[in-house]
Amino acid sequence: MNVEVDELSAYVEDLPELAIHSKEIKELTETLFLVSDTEIEKVQKAFVFVRDKIAHSWDVQQNEVTKTSLEVLHAGHGICYAKANLLAAILRNETIPTGFCYQRLLLMDKETGKYCIHALNAVYLHSKKRWVKLDARGNKEGIQADFDGKVEKLAFVPNSEEDEYTYPTIYVKPNSQTMITLSEATNACEMYLKDLPEII
Numbered sequence: 001m002n003v004e005v006d007e008l009s010a011y012v013e014d015l016p017e018l019a020i021h022s023k024e025i026k027e028l029t030e031t032l033f034l035v036s037d038t039e040i041e042k043v044q045k046a047f048v049f050v051r052d053k054i055a056h057s058w059d060v061q062q063n064e065v066t067k068t069s070l071e072v073l074h075a076g077h078g079i080c081y082a083k084a085n086l087l088a089a090i091l092r093n094e095t096i097p098t099g100f101c102y103q104r105l106l107l108m109d110k111e112t113g114k115y116c117i118h119a120l121n122a123v124y125l126h127s128k129k130r131w132v133k134l135d136a137r138g139n140k141e142g143i144q145a146d147f148d149g150k151v152e153k154l155a156f157v158p159n160s161e162e163d164e165y166t167y168p169t170i171y172v173k174p175n176s177q178t179m180i181t182l183s184e185a186t187n188a189c190e191m192y193l194k195d196l197p198e199i200i
Contacts, residue, residue, distance in 0.1 A: 001122065001131050002168050004099070008124055010172045011097035017068050017174055018089040024070055029093050039096060039127050040149040043134070046090040047147045050083050050136040057082075057188040059140055065191065067182040079192060080137045081178040084119040087136050088174075097124035099170035101133055102200055103158055107193075115163075116196040118156060119178060122170040125149065131170060167200060175200050 005011070014020045032045050055062070055077040062077045069089035072078040078086070084100055091098040099122045107116040120135040128149070135145040135155040145155040158164035177197040185191035 001101075001133075001170055003131075004169055004171045008097045011099050011124065011170075012092045012095050013172070014092070015173055017085045017179065018092060019068060019070055020089045020093040022070060024073055025089050025093050028073065029090060032090070033094070039125060042094055043091065043096060043123055043125070044147055044149065046087060046094075047134050047136055050087045050090070051138055051145065054078060054083055054086060054136075054138070056080070056138040058192045059138060061189060063187045063189055065182055065185045065188045067179065079182075079188065080119045080135075081174065081182055083136050083138070084121050085174060087121050087134065091121075091123060098122070099131075099172060100174050101170055102167045102175060103156060103165070104167070104199060105156055105158060105164050106162055107196065115198040117175070117178060117198065117200055119174070120154065 032049055033042050054072060057077045057079050060077055064075055066072045066075045066078040066082045069086040072082045072086045088098045101120050101122050103118045104115055105118050107114045120133055122131045122133050124131050133152050133154060134147050137155045143155045146153040158166055181195055181197060
């Protein structure tokens with residue numbers, strides 16, 4: 001993995017999509033974490049919360065479009081771009097460096113021939129002195145992402161034979177194309193099927 005910026009401090013800065021110092025994010029972190037939690041325990045708790053407690057909009061067929069961490073938190077759902085914003089907000093609030101990563105994947109199956117950009121996060125673990133990827137998209141049949149602080153278990157493994165791949169860079173900010181897509185969409189399910197960017 002390559003970092004976009006060498007300084008870890010860039011990966012704990014606030015962004016409009018994150019609102020890491022907002023009342024809602026602060027209250028959430030107070031609920032999620034104990035004072036005694038280790039770095040890895042905090043990452044694990046945040047990951048499981050966003051993965052399991054925040055639904056993927058397509059999975060639950062919610063048409064409302066959410067973009068920012070606060071919108072996702074209030075609505076209780078979002079697609080991967082939005083859920084990645086919430087996870088980054090929670091962890092950056094705890095000054096745990098968190099970035100954004102992307103994969104290019106077939107949207108449904110190879111028969112459709114349509115690809116999409118899928119968003120996930122990367123977190124720098126000081127205790128391990130390395131970055132790890134987290135995919136809080138949400139589990140369902142055929143998709144089982146997890147985090148134990150040791151081995152990455154992501155939602156998707158790109159198939160190079162199908163021209164799927166993982167972009168190598170850990171970005172400081174969410175990709176602008178993904179955010180524009182969320183900003184312009186009026187129906188999340190229609191957006192998911194028709195309007196997701198295919199490359200970054």
